[in-house]
Amino acid sequence: MPSSVMPTSSPSGGPEPTAAISTVGLRKSYGDNVVLDGIDLRIPAGSVFALLGPNGAGKTTAVKILSTLITADGGQSQVAGHDVVADPQAVRAAIGVTGQFSAVDGLITGEENMLLMADLHHLTRAEGRRVTAELLERFDLVEAAKKPASTYSGGMKRRLDIAMTLVGAPRIIFLDEPTTGLDPRSRHNMWQIIRELVSDGVTVFLTTQYLEEADELADRIAVLNNGKIAAEGTAEELKRLIPGGHVRLRFTDPAAYQSAAAVLREVTLPHARLRSRGGTPIDEALALQIPSDGTQRELRSLLDWLDSAGIEADELTVHTPDLDDVFFALTGPTTATGTAPTTVTGTVPNQPKENAR
Numbered sequence: 311m312p313s314s315v316m317p318t319s320s321p322s323g324g325p326e327p328t329a330a331i332s333t334v335g336l337r338k339s340y341g342d343n344v345v346l347d348g349i350d351l352r353i354p355a356g357s358v359f360a361l362l363g364p365n366g367a368g369k370t371t372a373v374k375i376l377s378t379l380i381t382a383d384g385g386q387s388q389v390a391g392h393d394v395v396a397d398p399q400a401v402r403a404a405i406g407v408t409g410q411f412s413a414v415d416g417l418i419t420g421e422e423n424m425l426l427m428a429d430l431h432h433l434t435r436a437e438g439r440r441v442t443a444e445l446l447e448r449f450d451l452v453e454a455a456k457k458p459a460s461t462y463s464g465g466m467k468r469r470l471d472i473a474m475t476l477v478g479a480p481r482i483i484f485l486d487e488p489t490t491g492l493d494p495r496s497r498h499n500m501w502q503i504i505r506e507l508v509s510d511g512v513t514v515f516l517t518t519q520y521l522e523e524a525d526e527l528a529d530r531i532a533v534l535n536n537g538k539i540a541a542e543g544t545a546e547e548l549k550r551l552i553p554g555g556h557v558r559l560r561f562t563d564p565a566a567y568q569s570a571a572a573v574l575r576e577v578t579l580p581h582a583r584l585r586s587r588g589g590t591p592i593d594e595a596l597a598l599q600i601p602s603d604g605t606q607r608e609l610r611s612l613l614d615w616l617d618s619a620g621i622e623a624d625e626l627t628v629h630t631p632d633l634d635d636v637f638f639a640l641t642g643p644t645t646a647t648g649t650a651p652t653t654v655t656g657t658v659p660n661q662p663k664e665n666a667r
């Protein structure tokens with residue numbers, strides 16, 4: 311299993327872009343719990359960086375250190391060209407932070423929340439009103455502006471939270487799990503907002519549990535595990551690190567499924583869960599998974615083999631590795647708890663060599 315840290319230098323060999331955020335040997339422990347065990351990061355200005363990791367990996371801890379909320383035990387960090395320990399005020403002036411727990415005060419209106427933020431940033435009254443009006447418009451909150459924030463939906467609250475973060479026009483924004491708990495539409499809206507921020511030149515440091523989110527947004531992704539960066543690179547680079555391609559055969563007839571599974575030795579039948587709805591047996595997991603790199607040559611060979619073995623699936627899909635595969639491969643089996651496989655894995659006997667890994 312790959313565990314090396316990928317190079318962060320510019321692949322073109324040209325001069326490296328200015329780093330908005332960089333860390334060298336960052337360390338943090340709570341008692342015996344070593345949370346960050348020497349983290350090196352270099353995040354170019356104007357890019358989106360996603361920090362992935364299982365629950366408790368230390369993502370929020372990293373955000374807190376870089377945003378000067380807590381101090382590291384060792385190592386160095388620079389944000390917007392300022393050392394976080396030597397010059398925390400300068401760092402704070404350059405950044406915005408939207409945490410997992412909203413800064414929105416539910417008792418006052420959205421507009422009042424924004425004006426409060428403008429006061430905190432020492433904007434004049436007129437400037438505060440101008441910025442507030444502009445941001446409420448931009449985040450589609452004009453209609454709700456005069457209503458107490460407690461009446462807002464989760465997506466509206468999150469938009470207000472980001473709008474409040476932008477009052478100070480930060481060049482670097484930390485978004486700690488910005489879409490947790492949002493429905494798919496609100497999540498896509500938030501992604502659009504993040505893309506717009508980046509097109510304005512803002513650097514985004516994102517932590518997320520959603521691998522799809524990192525895939526959609528991030529220029530570079532780092533996977534944090536056991537206190538270290540297990541891998542770092544673009545989504546494509548990370549996907550290439552691990553084998554995970556497979557062909558999935560799905561059956562609607564349990565008997566056809568079982569005879570195919572018998573042919574594909576080493577199957578684990580208990581994974582196939584038979585369910586009954588309204589008296590009709592429906593098996594959502596009548597699926598077999600066969601390792602494959604998805605090339606035309608391999609697929610042709612696999613189809614020939616399936617024909618010769620008398621296996622006829624109702625659906626055949628080709629899967630290339632996704633970030634889920636990367637995440638599970640790099641962060642170990644314990645993180646897969648609760649995600650019991652819905653497929654069974656078999657090897658194809660007597661197949662041409664390239665089909666059986």
Ligand SMILES: Nc1ncnc2c1ncn2[C@@H]1O[C@H](COP(=O)(O)OP(=O)(O)OP(=O)(O)O)[C@@H](O)[C@H]1O
Nearest residue numbers: 340343345363364365366367368369370371372519
């Ligand atoms: N103030 C604290 N005192 C003691 N331990 C802490 C403290 N803050 C965090 N930890 C521990 O540090 C580890 C990392 O926590 P952190 O919140 O950074 O993880 P995370 O990757 O953000 O997790 P999640 O995805 O669940 O938010 C956890 O084991 C957590 O229990």
